[in-house]
Amino acid sequence: MIDWNRPRLKVVGLKKFYGDRRVINGVDLEVFPGQIVALIGSSGSGKSTLLRCVNQIEDLTDGQIFLDGEEVSAPGVNQDLIRAQIGLVFQSFNLFSHLSILNNITLALRHVKKMDRDAAIKLAQSWLTRIGLGDRGESYPDKISGGQQQRAAIIRAVAMEPKVLLLDEVTSALDPELVGEVLDLIRELKAGGTTILMATHELSFAREVADWVIFLEQGQIYEQGEAKDFFEKASKPRTIEFLSRMRSR
Amino acid sequence: MDLNEQELSQAEKDRREYRKAQRKRSVWISLASTLAFAVIVWFGLIATPGWERVEQSFFNWDVAVASFPRVIDGLLLNLRVLVAAAILVLVFGLLLAIIRTLKSPVFFPLRVLSKGYVDLFRGLPLIIVLYLVGFGIPGLRLEFLGRIPAEVLGIVALTITYSAYVSEVFRAGIESVHSSQRLAARSLGLSYSKSMRLVVLPQAVRKVVPPLMNDFIALQKDVGLISVLGAIDAVRGAQIEVAKFANFTPYVVAGLLFVLLAIPTIRLADRISARFTSREQQGVTL
Ligand SMILES: Nc1ncnc2c1ncn2[C@@H]1O[C@H](COP(=O)(O)OP(=O)(O)O)[C@@H](O)[C@H]1O
Ligand SMILES: [Mg+2]
Numbered sequence: 001m002i003d004w005n006r007p008r009l010k011v012v013g014l015k016k017f018y019g020d021r022r023v024i025n026g027v028d029l030e031v032f033p034g035q036i037v038a039l040i041g042s043s044g045s046g047k048s049t050l051l052r053c054v055n056q057i058e059d060l061t062d063g064q065i066f067l068d069g070e071e072v073s074a075p076g077v078n079q080d081l082i083r084a085q086i087g088l089v090f091q092s093f094n095l096f097s098h099l100s101i102l103n104n105i106t107l108a109l110r111h112v113k114k115m116d117r118d119a120a121i122k123l124a125q126s127w128l129t130r131i132g133l134g135d136r137g138e139s140y141p142d143k144i145s146g147g148q149q150q151r152a153a154i155i156r157a158v159a160m161e162p163k164v165l166l167l168d169e170v171t172s173a174l175d176p177e178l179v180g181e182v183l184d185l186i187r188e189l190k191a192g193g194t195t196i197l198m199a200t201h202e203l204s205f206a207r208e209v210a211d212w213v214i215f216l217e218q219g220q221i222y223e224q225g226e227a228k229d230f231f232e233k234a235s236k237p238r239t240i241e242f243l244s245r246m247r248s249r
Numbered sequence: 250m251d252l253n254e255q256e257l258s259q260a261e262k263d264r265r266e267y268r269k270a271q272r273k274r275s276v277w278i279s280l281a282s283t284l285a286f287a288v289i290v291w292f293g294l295i296a297t298p299g300w301e302r303v304e305q306s307f308f309n310w311d312v313a314v315a316s317f318p319r320v321i322d323g324l325l326l327n328l329r330v331l332v333a334a335a336i337l338v339l340v341f342g343l344l345l346a347i348i349r350t351l352k353s354p355v356f357f358p359l360r361v362l363s364k365g366y367v368d369l370f371r372g373l374p375l376i377i378v379l380y381l382v383g384f385g386i387p388g389l390r391l392e393f394l395g396r397i398p399a400e401v402l403g404i405v406a407l408t409i410t411y412s413a414y415v416s417e418v419f420r421a422g423i424e425s426v427h428s429s430q431r432l433a434a435r436s437l438g439l440s441y442s443k444s445m446r447l448v449v450l451p452q453a454v455r456k457v458v459p460p461l462m463n464d465f466i467a468l469q470k471d472v473g474l475i476s477v478l479g480a481i482d483a484v485r486g487a488q489i490e491v492a493k494f495a496n497f498t499p500y501v502v503a504g505l506l507f508v509l510l511a512i513p514t515i516r517l518a519d520r521i522s523a524r525f526t527s528r529e530q531q532g533v534t535l
Contacts, residue, residue, distance in 0.1 A: 057435050084438025093429040098451045107447060108437035153433075160437065 006069055008033045008195045009054065009164045014063035016046075016053050016219075023049045025219040027063075031164060031197050031212075036190055038206035038227065039199040041216035042242060047199035050216070051166045054197070055088045067163055084112045087157030087165040092173040094153035095141035101128065102137035105156045113160065127155040131185060147178030151185050158189065165189070167198035203246055207231055215239050309498045316490035316499035323486030324506050327472045330400050330482070334407040334472065335465060341408060342415030347445070349416070350423050363416070370413035375406070375471055382406040383478035400482070403475030411468055418460045422453035459525055462518035469511050473503075483507070 007030035016024040024046050031037045039047045052058040054065060056072070056079050065073040072082045095104050105124035109115045115123070128134050131151050133144075141149055150170050157165055167186070171179045183205050189196065190209050200206050206213060210227040215234070223239045224230075234240060257265075294300060348356065348363045370378065383402045426449050434444030476485035483503045490499035 052432075055436050057432055080435075080438050080440045082438075083436055086436075088433075088436035090429055090433070093427050094433050096430060096433070096448050096452075098448075098455065108439060111443055111447060112438040157437070 003068075004033055007031060007066070008035075008068060009197065010066040010069075011054060012064045012066070014050070014053055014065070015061040016049055016058060017061045023219050024053060024061075027216075027219070027221055029197075029214060029221070031195055033195055034193045035212065036196040036198065036210045037212045037214060038210035039197065039214050039216055040201070040203065040206065040242075041199075041222075042245075045216045046219040047216055048168050049219075051088065051168050051197065051199060054164075055083055055086045055166055057083070057088070080112075084108070084160060085163045087160060087162035089150070089153050089157055089165075089167050089170050091169045092146075092150075095149055095156075097141050100138050100140055101133065101144065101152050104141070104152065105159055108156070108160055123159055127159050128152070131155055145178060146174045147181045150174065150178075150182045154182070154185055154189075158194065164195045164197060167196060167200070169199050169201060172201060201246070203231065203243070215242065217242075305496075307497045307501055309494075309496055312490075312494045312496045312498040313502050316487065316494070316502055319486040319490055320483050320499055320503050320506065323481055323483035324503070324510070326400060326480060326482045327475075328510075330404055330407070330475055330480075331469060331472045334404050334411065335468060337404065337408040338411040338415050338464075338468070341412035343419050343450075345412060345416035346419035346423060349420055367413045367416055370410050371417070373410070375410045376474060376477065378410050379403065379406045379474055379477055382409065399478040399480035400475060402478055403472070403480055407468065407471060407475075411464065411471075414464055415461065418457050418464065419453065421460075422457035423449060425456055426452045459518065459522035462514065462521060466511055466514050466518060469514060470507060473507060 009029075009031040011027060011029045014024055014027040015022070027050060029037065039050065041047055049058065053060055053063075056065070060073060063073070064071055067082065067085060071077075072079075095101070096107065099107065102121065102124050105127065106115075106117070106120040109120040109123060110117060113120075125134065125137060128137050133148060133152060136144055136148065136152075141152075144152070154165075154167070154170065170186075171182050174182065179202070183202065186196070186198075186205075187209055198206075198210075207227055207230070212224065213227045213230040214224040215222050215238075217238055223234055223236045225233060231243060234243060345363045345367065348359050349367075351360060379402075382405050383399065386402060386405070387397060430452065431444055431449055434448040435441070439447065473482065473484045476482050476488070479485070481489075483506060487499035487503040491497055
């Protein structure tokens with residue numbers, strides 16, 4: 001049973017320093033099941049670092065991370081198992097360039113989830129068909145468009161049935177005409193109940209699909225609120241400045 | 250290209266006319282230069298006062314035929330050594346490279362050792378390694394090993410030296426794999442060793458095929474050096490025949506055989522590296 005009142009993902013007092021650089025300086029946040037939380041903030045504010053810390057491909061300097069109430073940052077926890085439950089998709093270079101699209105998706109299913117080959121292929125193929133790439137399974141990543149690559153990368157993560165999906169500006173490196181298809185896939189995932197924490201520059205999209213918006217500034221949460229009115233009601237000076245800068249782009 | 254002649258503009262017709270004239274000119278130039286080169290070789294070598302004697306002692310057909318069986322026999326030994334050394338070099342080279350990429354402090358001593366190893370054997374001339382191994386290991390008098398054949402000692406020495414080179418090639422390949430490929434693998438829950446084995450190494454190996462081919466070509470020549478340990482390979486076989494006939498032709502025979510052996514590999518290496526270059530120019534990430 002899903003406990004809707006317990007956060008799926010909870011981050012407490014997260015800090016990440018590189019030497020003297022305090023890149024994440026005390027962040028607390030919660031993402032409830034089925035919710036989408038959007039992380040916004042200028043480039044360099046620490047969005048990517050925050051996501052990488054949640055997934056723990058970066059060691060934390062301080063703080064705790066809970067998944068369904070269980071601390072996954074505790075010493076002794078098998079972090080490979082945790083990462084398998086937290087999907088992460090980057091801006092670009094997500095797909096393994098030496099594997100076909102189909103094998104990109106089946107790799108972790110087989111070697112992490114220990115699915116047998118046929119079951120993994122069947123599952124991967126059904127996802128590819130769902131996103132309209134059913135006939136591209138044998139293609140290599142460099143033979144499909146950037147938008148198709150990003151969609152394949154997203155379903156590669158989703159096929160693992162992660163408890164939470166982290167998206168790091170997945171449309172930022174795309175040509176404008178390819179952005180739409182990726183956003184459509186995220187809409188579809190939301191409709192299917194996927195829990196998502198996403199860093200994004202697409203403010204109108206964040207307003208449309210997100211439940212909660214967090215404005216990150218120099219590694220700290222500067223302002224946050226419900227997505228439906230955050231963009232009008234934001235009241236602190238740097239948020240206002242950032243939002244107007246984004247609108248005038 | 251697809252236009253037929255009538256559709257061409259005058260400018261394009263002129264250009265084609267000009268190119269045709271240019272091509273004709275280059276054919277003449279290359280003919281003339283070949284001829285000039287032949288004349289120079291003739292006067293510079295064959296017309297020299299000592300040529301007849303050199304021809305007698307280096308290019309003697311009868312000696313070549315007589316020495317051929319022993320030289321080719323020796324070459325078979327070189328080939329066996331080549332195959333064994335190449336396989337061992339790939340294994341040890343890859344192992345050394347992987348050790349050097351391990352970040353954990355637990356592996357600090359291993360990492361330092363392998364770095365020291367690579368520095369040492371990239372600097373040490375192969376011939377010295379051959380002597381050290383060839384006369385040092387038997388000198389230890391490890392009775393249980395019995396008498397180690399010279400070609401085995403040769404394989405050991407070649408492996409020691411070439412692993413150092415090849416580990417550097419592999420390491421460069423591993424480091425050239427984009428870091429987000431590694432991160433993507435880890436973020437899917439693959440362990441360090443699985444992401445290395447399933448994602449990083451397959452990409453790295455593809456990238457290093459051309460430089461590896463070059464090292465293989467060098468190894469193909471250097472297997473001839475095992476003769477200094479007394480292994481009866483093509484070079485040593487030729488040496489024996491040289492002594493028998495008091496004539497240097499067997500060396501030429503052995504040399505030609507080595508070149509013949511190398512040419513297919515060299516062509517293959519050219520073709521592979523050309524394919525890699527053109528793929529990279531197309532912006533394909535391998
Ligand atoms: N490995 C690292 N070492 C040092 N500084 C880093 C490293 N990774 C990120 N940073 C710094 O952290 C800051 C935040 O980066 P990032 O999380 O990528 O921000 P964003 O995704 O919001 O643009 C940047 O100033 C960046 O230079
Ligand atoms: Mg970023």
